[in-house]
Amino acid sequence: MITSPDGTALRVHSIGTGPGLVVVHGAMQSGTSQLELARLLADTRTVHLLDRRGRGGSAPAPGTSTEVDDLRAVLVETGARDVLGISSGAIIAARTALAGGEVRRLALFEPPLAIGTSVRLDLLPLFDAALDAGDVPRAMAIAMRLAEMGPPWMFRLPTALLAAASRRMLTADDRTPLTAGRAHVRELAHALRADFAIVRENADRLEELAAIDVPTLLLDGTATRPYLRAAVAGLARVIPGARHVELVGLNHAATQDRAERGRPDLVAPVLREFFAA
Known part of the structure; x- marks a missing residue:
């Protein structure tokens, strides 16, 4: 440390x-x-x-x-x-x-x-609101659109479908035992707020x-x-x-x-x- x-x-x-x-x-x-x-x-x-x-x-x-x-x-x-x-x-x-x-x-x-306008910074308030409300799957879905995560066809899907996919991924990951150095997806999703803050500030x-x-x-x-x-x-x-x-x-x-x-x-x-x- x-x-x-x-x-x-x-x-x-x-x-x-x-x-x-x-x-x-x-x-x-x-x-x-x-x-x-x-x-x-x-x-x-x-x-x-x-x-x-x-x-x-x-x-x-x-x-x-x-x-x-x-x-x-x-x-x-x-x-x-x-x-x-x-x-x-x-x-x-x-x-x-x-x-x-x-x-x-x-x-x-x-x-x-x-x-x-190369990055959809206009979506940041929606991301923050979802995270503040505890709706991590929706926050991840908005993040996919904002950062264009994954293959192009994925972040073009409706937000509800992306959120449903995120919810399944989070559930499966929450059940997976942690190994040395690994972080849970839910933890990384909350950390996205800091990453997007860096993008916004710069x-x-x-x-x-x-x-x-x-x-x-x-x-x-x-x-x-x-x-x-x-x-x-x-x-x-x-x-x-x-x-x-x-x-x-x-x-x-x-x-x-x-x-x-x-x-x-x-x-x-x-x-x-x-x-x-």
Whole structure:
């Protein structure tokens, strides 16, 4: 456990030997969602998989700045200076690179940076209302529309049908025994509020990230959602010297374990090359 500046305990799973690399996961994930990716890098790196707030019993973070403070604390405690940020975790990683001198090299995978109307931020009040009312299945259904989670045909279904599917998934997951490092889907659904807050706080602020002055790798899959590809293309335009790599045929799940539809075997070689430079 690592203690954040406000006293919150942060769980970090570490694997491997060599220079440190901190992985900051995205929405509907916990640190070990990238365990297979970590194992593929563990022969030359000590990979630290951070459980962001809202996983493992801690309350979700109130905003971007708190999670930036968390990541800075993890970097200081572990001595790591390289960071891989995934989805909303990539926004946190990018903001951390701007906040201080702890980050030496930065890899960002598909940060959901809203540009204009690219993200359905108008749905956020409906999501918040459903979560406040305790209707987690409906909140998840709205989240699918907002973030365009899953295959395109899924988030085009009526909200009632998506909510019914979410309710079945939650019921099945609630009955599944927890294994080490795993979080229940219900817990991750509540943590979505913090992820969406990060997206909202950083909407239309792409140009601010032009001040990132460390070597930066930008990754996106050619089969991912258009708004995510637009965000990565925008970052490639504004961050001086950033390297942009397109992962052919992969989508937003690419970094995750294979059981979560990821392809860590295709992502790891790109990361290995970048962080070895």
